[in-house]
Structures are given as structure tokens and as C-alpha cells.
Amino acid sequence: MASLHFLANPARFRRFTASVLPLLSVVTVLALACGLYLALIESPPDYQQGETVRIMFVHVPSAWLSMLGYGLLAALGAALLVWRHPLAALMARASAPVGACFALVCLVSGSLWGRPMWGAWWVWDARLTSMLLLFLLYLGHIALTHAYDERERGDRAAAILALVGVINLPVIKFSVDWWNTLHQPASVARLGGPSIHPAILIPLLVMAVAMLLLYVTLVLVRTDTEIDRRRLEIATLEPDERTA
């Protein structure tokens, strides 16, 4: 928590970003290369699903990161509304499109996995529908931040949406337990440990770490850009508007 307060200052955040980004970028590329090698070459086909199980290595990490990203968006929303955190609005603007992209990858890869396994591109199943809702919440957040002439009003409206929408996260997670769904139940984050064989679980976890690193890298780069964009906006304001 102390480190979060330390990074709350935009100048300090930028110094931190400048120092970690070069190494983080290199580690991300290496982790992605390693993950793709394990996912496409090393891992064996599944005994039931055959080679199509390889779609899981992009589908599942995308789902996890889109949910994690929305959790971050809600936390940033709370930080903005409760503490008027100077960096929270900028980071929320920066991170929403990243989360939306991961949600989109999850939905499309899931559809491409569903067609050969279920015989349908899409079903209005509880898991799929709640995931689609998450994607729409991301789009709503992006739209709201750009919907007002006054930037602060857009940021506050988007923060409220992020906080209201967070109720969807447990619905996504437990939808396969609460309703009869076509989607398979949890097989990694479950009581009793993962039910996946290590030969498939390890590539999945490596891809998840690689995608998490990509998510963090993107959010840092985009937040840094948002800080610069804000400086540019302030510089272009008339002197009386700057003090308003």
C-alpha cells in the first residue's frame, strides 16, 4: 500500500516507468516467445479435444486478464471518487482499452474453440453472456471517458460505471457453478487444485504470466502517454482556464 501511495505522484510514477520499462519489455518478449513455444510445439494434444486445446493457451489467459483488468479499473474508480487520486483517472483511461482488447481476444478465441467442440460459434450461455457483458462494460467505460467536454466529469461517470460493473466479476467466475452451462467448469482455480495435466497446465501458466507482463507493460506505456497528453492539454489552455 505504501508503494502505491509512493507511485501516486505522476512525476514519481514517470521516473519509475522510465526505469522499469526497458527491462520489462525484454522480459515480456522472452516470456511470450517461451509461452508460444510451449503452447504450440511442446504441449501434447488433449485426449478428448485433440489439437484444439491449443486455443486454450490464448483464450484462458485473456479471460483472466480481462477480469483482472476490470478489477483494476474498479479500484482506480474508487481511488478517483474517494481520494481524488491524481493518477487514477489517467491510469483508468490508459488501462480500459487494454482490458477491452483482452476481453475481445477471449470472446473471439472462445468462439473459434466452441465451433469445433460444441458445433456452435455462440450460445447464450451464462459464462459467455457475462463475458460479453464485461466487454460491453469496457466499451461503456471508454465511451464515457470521452463523452463529456469536461474531462473530469467523464472520468467520474466512467469510475461509477466501473464500480457498478464490478458485480459482474463474480458472476463470470461462478456462472459455471450457479447455472447449467455448456461452458466447462473451472479446471485451474478450483478447490482441490487444478484438474489439468501438468503437460498442459505449465504452458498455460507460462502464457498467463507472459500475457500479464504484456498487460502491465501496455498499461505503463499508455499511462505515461496519458500524463504527457494531460501536460499538453494544460499547456494549450488559456491562463484563466488553467487556474479554473
Add this chain to the structure above:
Amino acid sequence: MSGHAGFIWSAYAVAFLALGGLVVLSLAARRRVRRQLSARGLDKRR
């Protein structure tokens, strides 16, 4: 890939295009904003 190669490669292609595209767009936006800051003499990091 047992007749399902099209589905598998399409999933990876979508992930590559969406996430790779976002990386390219993010870096391009960063470069553009920094150029604008530089043009205004505000490029010194604070």
C-alpha cells in the same frame, strides 16, 4: 492439426492482431504526444 488448424491459427492470429495492434497504436500515440510536447518546448520529463 487434425482438421482444426483453421480454428487454432485463427485464434492465435486474432490475439496477435488485437494485442500487437494495441502495442503499435500505444507506441505511436506515445511518440506523437512526445513530438507535440517537444514542439512546445515541454519535452523535459517532470
